[in-house]
Amino acid sequence: MNLTDREILELNELCNAMVDGTITDAQHARLSTWLLESEPAREYYVRAVGQSASLHSYAAEMHAEAAQPEPISFWSWSRRSVWIAGALAAAACMAIVFLAVGQRFHPDVRSPNSKSPVYVARLSAARETKWSGSDSLIPGALLHKGQHLELAKGFAEVTFDSGARVVLEGPTSFVINSAWDSTLTHGTLKASVPPQAIGFRVVNRSVDITDLGTEFTMSANADGITDVLVLKGEVEAAPRSADDQNTILLKESDARRFEVSGVSTVSKNAENFARFAEFEPVNRFSSDFHYAHWSFDETSTPMLGRYAGAVTNREITGALEGAPANLAQARTGGQWQQALRFDGELRARTSFPGLSELTPHTISFWVKVSEDSPLSDAYAMVAWRANTPRLAYRPVQISWNRNPNEGALGALRTDFSGGCALGTTSLRDGRWHHVTVVVTPNEEASIPLQVKQYVDGRLESSTIIPGRFRGPAGVADAEMNDVVWLGCRLGNTGPRQERFRGELDELYIADRALAPQEIVQVMTENRIPASAIARADAPTTVAKF
Amino acid sequence: MSLSSESQKQLMALMTRHQRQIFAYIYTLVPRRHDAEDLLQETSVVICEKFEEFTPGTDFVAWACQIAYWRIRYSRQKYARSKVVFDQTVLDLVARTATTLAPELDARHEALAVCLQKLNSRERDFVLTRYEPGSGVEEAARRSGRSLDAAYKALTRIRKLLFDCVSHQMAPGGTA
Numbered sequence: 001m002n003l004t005d006r007e008i009l010e011l012n013e014l015c016n017a018m019v020d021g022t023i024t025d026a027q028h029a030r031l032s033t034w035l036l037e038s039e040p041a042r043e044y045y046v047r048a049v050g051q052s053a054s055l056h057s058y059a060a061e062m063h064a065e066a067a068q069p070e071p072i073s074f075w076s077w078s079r080r081s082v083w084i085a086g087a088l089a090a091a092a093c094m095a096i097v098f099l100a101v102g103q104r105f106h107p108d109v110r111s112p113n114s115k116s117p118v119y120v121a122r123l124s125a126a127r128e129t130k131w132s133g134s135d136s137l138i139p140g141a142l143l144h145k146g147q148h149l150e151l152a153k154g155f156a157e158v159t160f161d162s163g164a165r166v167v168l169e170g171p172t173s174f175v176i177n178s179a180w181d182s183t184l185t186h187g188t189l190k191a192s193v194p195p196q197a198i199g200f201r202v203v204n205r206s207v208d209i210t211d212l213g214t215e216f217t218m219s220a221n222a223d224g225i226t227d228v229l230v231l232k233g234e235v236e237a238a239p240r241s242a243d244d245q246n247t248i249l250l251k252e253s254d255a256r257r258f259e260v261s262g263v264s265t266v267s268k269n270a271e272n273f274a275r276f277a278e279f280e281p282v283n284r285f286s287s288d289f290h291y292a293h294w295s296f297d298e299t300s301t302p303m304l305g306r307y308a309g310a311v312t313n314r315e316i317t318g319a320l321e322g323a324p325a326n327l328a329q330a331r332t333g334g335q336w337q338q339a340l341r342f343d344g345e346l347r348a349r350t351s352f353p354g355l356s357e358l359t360p361h362t363i364s365f366w367v368k369v370s371e372d373s374p375l376s377d378a379y380a381m382v383a384w385r386a387n388t389p390r391l392a393y394r395p396v397q398i399s400w401n402r403n404p405n406e407g408a409l410g411a412l413r414t415d416f417s418g419g420c421a422l423g424t425t426s427l428r429d430g431r432w433h434h435v436t437v438v439v440t441p442n443e444e445a446s447i448p449l450q451v452k453q454y455v456d457g458r459l460e461s462s463t464i465i466p467g468r469f470r471g472p473a474g475v476a477d478a479e480m481n482d483v484v485w486l487g488c489r490l491g492n493t494g495p496r497q498e499r500f501r502g503e504l505d506e507l508y509i510a511d512r513a514l515a516p517q518e519i520v521q522v523m524t525e526n527r528i529p530a531s532a533i534a535r536a537d538a539p540t541t542v543a544k545f
Numbered sequence: 546m547s548l549s550s551e552s553q554k555q556l557m558a559l560m561t562r563h564q565r566q567i568f569a570y571i572y573t574l575v576p577r578r579h580d581a582e583d584l585l586q587e588t589s590v591v592i593c594e595k596f597e598e599f600t601p602g603t604d605f606v607a608w609a610c611q612i613a614y615w616r617i618r619y620s621r622q623k624y625a626r627s628k629v630v631f632d633q634t635v636l637d638l639v640a641r642t643a644t645t646l647a648p649e650l651d652a653r654h655e656a657l658a659v660c661l662q663k664l665n666s667r668e669r670d671f672v673l674t675r676y677e678p679g680s681g682v683e684e685a686a687r688r689s690g691r692s693l694d695a696a697y698k699a700l701t702r703i704r705k706l707l708f709d710c711v712s713h714q715m716a717p718g719g720t721a
Contacts, residue, residue: 051657
């Protein structure tokens, strides 16, 4: 059945929103349903989105032709090659491979081109470990993209920033590819993947395992023969054998052997299942730290917070700033009891000891932004000013993205001197979202912070877009140190007139990088888990970080 | 990978001729330029690795798009957090439709060039600025002196104009 004119108009609008990155959840659901149920709708969608692909192509060709002639550097070649490869027919296949695996198409926009390591995981626990080569890792050690772990003996647990946890049993050779991806070269591992890390992968030369929320073990020998046993839930296994690359769904208690020659069943070895079920290390990383919590529930003093740690527990003060009429309407129902409503006039201030220093911190809160919130209300939800020349004494601001050229409109955005981090989920949908931003110092001068952003407990981004425009640097100002501003844009010398409009609830700030599972616990239980706070008399493995 | 010199030449010729079509296929499944380009890049690697398995004379685009499809599936965890990805069922259905319509999309691409010429220069510059590398709606709005809201409305109108023009060109009796 053909589409009516009215349906075509609606479908056209949905396709435009999809291509422009402005699609709302409701629109996305509507489009998905349509594409699921109607072949004419699918055909219209493919033609309309295909037209945008063609427009990208024509625009890039004209753009390239208009550009000044220049020597074809590797990067200019890479950026253009999508569209004008015809002019470069002499390039060899190896060049394609080098280009593709070595860098991205837009390193100048998307990638920090970082010389310093990008940390994506942590060694969270260990037992009787012995590392090969020069490695000498202890619990708490940060692990970077591309890092090879050569565990000669013992057990080591790696917690990825995505929340996935992998226990290695030596001898094992393991590579950390990203927060979502790893390679088991040989050895044995057990992976535990919570819901927020669904999609985590472990690959090797025989099979790609994509976890669908589960626990599984994987054991590979030097020849690549790999046994996979699913302990809980299910995984998707894509064999890499030449003959059979059909994906296999493995469910609880399923086991398969993957090798270059094909896939075979494995006798369900009860001893193996039992052994892996108790496959746990003991020496778990913990560190002393402090945190503050503002619930916004106190009627007379909504900005009263509590600052706590292993041996500390005291109040922390703050204030709402605005006209009496704004203050009277500042309280509203929140995700947990009461929340603060920022109406475009109101702002608030409080403090957190040490926040302005270039040390690890975690900032977490609930936020609700209306679906029709104008771009002019997209200023900082939470902001503070850095007290370090490495951040040019400029503010760090957490807001939602109002620049569709740089990322999804409404997505979580953290700006600092040197760049910004951008998420993907739009916060601008009238619903409560839990937001966590983890900032840690970076060794590289041009990008002094690593920023990891979690939305609703799920890691969204850890890539920094380098800043292209910088205003004047600030100067040291003790008055501004450690002051936390809510609901307003922050300049080098103090708050500006631009405001955030929306609601905030349950603000937590901690002076260390919380682990993914701790972030989920803060979200679901509205408290810092007791296990995360080291007792004063308990030995700590690594201080902070 | 150890492709012979002759194979490398063949591969480059095929990629040169068909890269746009592979990109268009990926873009219909992952309609964000940066993501689609990344996937095209990853797909290119696999195409290189597997090129010895390609049978000369068969449909290179269909073979390459199949590789792209699997790359998209493998990369789903990356896009699962974004709004611009569909669930697996929808993805499979759209992929099937995109494969079926591939010849038509080629013809539509050619017809689009004609239709772009029919736009007045202000509209043509505006829409091409929107799609320029590194640009977007905001930049197109800025350069054309439109507000962002007006720019989105103008884009909707121009895209529909182009779509109808291309469909007209494709219809029996059209010039395409």
